[in-house]
Amino acid sequence: MLNADISRYLHVSESTVRYWLERYEITGNVEIIQKPGRNRSTTEKQDMVIRSMVAQHPTESTGQIAARLSNKGINVSKTTLRRRFKEAGILSMKPESVGVAHWITQKQYELLCVKPSEAKLAHLYYLPKTHKPGTPLRPIVSGLKHPTIKISTYLDQLLRPLFNKIGSKTTTTSGFEVMKQVYEWSTTNLRKETLLSTIDVVNLYTMIPQTEGVLAIKKMLDYLELKQIGGLKIETIIRLSRFVMRNNYFLYEGQYYHQIRGGAMGSPLTLTIANCYMFFFERNIVKQIRNAGGLYLRYIDDMFIIINWPERHLNKQIDQWNTLDSNIQLKAQAGQSINFLDIYIENINADLFTKVYHKPSYEPYYLPFNSVHPLHMKKNIPFAMFLRAIRYCSTFKAFLDEREDLRMALLLNKYPGNFIDNQFNRVLKKCNITQSLTSNNCNTIRKNIIYNIIKEEKIPTDHYRTMFIHFTYCLNIQTLPTKFHTLWNKYFSESPINEIIPVIATRNVQNLQKQLVKKK
Helix, strand or coil, X not given: CCHHHHXXXXXXXXXXXXXXXXXXXXXXXXXXXXCCCCCCCCCHHHHHHHHHHHHHCCCCCHHHHHHHHHHCCCCCCHHHHHHHHHHHCCCCCCHHHHCCCCCCCXXXXXXXXXXXXXXXCEEEEEEECCCCCCCCEEEEEECCCCCCHHHHHHHHHHHHHHHHHHCCCCECCCHHHHHHHHHHHHHHHCCCCCEEEEEEECCHHHHXXXXXXXXXXXXXXXXXXXXXXXXXXXXXXXXXXXXXXXXXEEEECCEEEECCCCCCCCCHHHHHHHHHHHHHHCHHHHHHHHHCXXXXXXXXXXXXXXXXXXXXXXXXXXXXXXXXXXXXXXXXXXXXXXXXXXXXXXXECCEEEEEECCCCCCCCCCCCCCCCCCHHHHHHHHHHHHHHHHHHCCCHHHHHHHHHHHHHHHHHCCCCHHHHHHHHHHHHHHCCCCCCCCCCCHHHHHXXXXXXXXXXXXXXXXXXXXXXEEEECCHXXXXXXXXXXXXXXXXXXXXXXXXXXXXXXXXXXCCHHHHHCCCC
């Protein structure tokens, strides 16, 4: 590789590249030589105060931070502050600090920058994984008003469609897509010895090094041979991505933290970076599986493989894949039956059996029918669940069991029986099915529904003929929407005003309980 190519790839000058190459030829290493210098002007405790101050005021300039520190009795120069920022990997929100001052316009900067008065430090909280032994916790960094959130969202909107383009053959976004591909593969390749396997990538978001994650974005853009996206040069996108990854600060139990490995689970860009990293990691695995006539799919950090290999050989291959990247640790399960996403799949003597999979922590709670939510939301729940039951259940008995469980769960949530039946019938009508499901026609109808893409026509809101009415919700007036529509139809059915469509919506009540509940 030429020095000029290395310079462009690493975003450093050619003279820097030449210096380190000559240094390596002479000394045989590139270790930094420690030189004696004057004593540090700040103590370790003061360095911690500086980092905390930046975390609390991430959009302020170096001079403003210096003034705040001076009020606390810590007098340091701007030069010293910049040096401490660099040591800690801290960057300000100014475009020149990000390194894109000459590559984005002032308008773009204003679009991507959070106003200091609106910026808030992210906070860390945990969601329990109740379906796993020991109930481990999933860390979530909530940064809806974090200084980098607009950059992260903007980059994700630019980059995710590009990843979807290159990863369309190996990644999946729903159980329905998995079901469709498994069904197609099994019609010609399924045997008695066919193995099913799921592989979990351990702690994907937090295990990917930040530099390698950003380089994965660069590799994707090079793979697509792109020079510019959305009016931004590739160098600008890389620098902005690096800025987002290196500036994840959050608050937890009164302490300020800086994430130095991986991305924040809650930042939009993190998912795209993780997907890009996995795309290049899995390329050899995908090639190996396809050459053996198998099927490989991945949903973020969960892999699915169905292949005609002996179990011993598959386990040996998984052990080899675990050595491909020290940052990726794979945890596999293999056998004649597995659970992947919301599907249970089993190979019964070369006959593929599938049904809806419910996790052990599943409880039959859905949106209550007596809630004040719009009616279309309540219609879509039984519609979508019934459609899933038909697509997933490979036998008529499995379908009947799932349908009755679904009906019982909806009845427990106050859904009327005729309302449930109407939504079940709406599924058949949307799929152009005129006969009831029986043991004789179930497989034929299911095949048609698997390949039938249902698209609901979205009716745009006519704001000139729609009246929005908001009311503060409380239990005493939860029936207000129903009574309002009844009275409206009673008194205005013959009036020209009936052409106006009333839409009832709720807003949260600002009572004492609402004010006292801790949100962070």
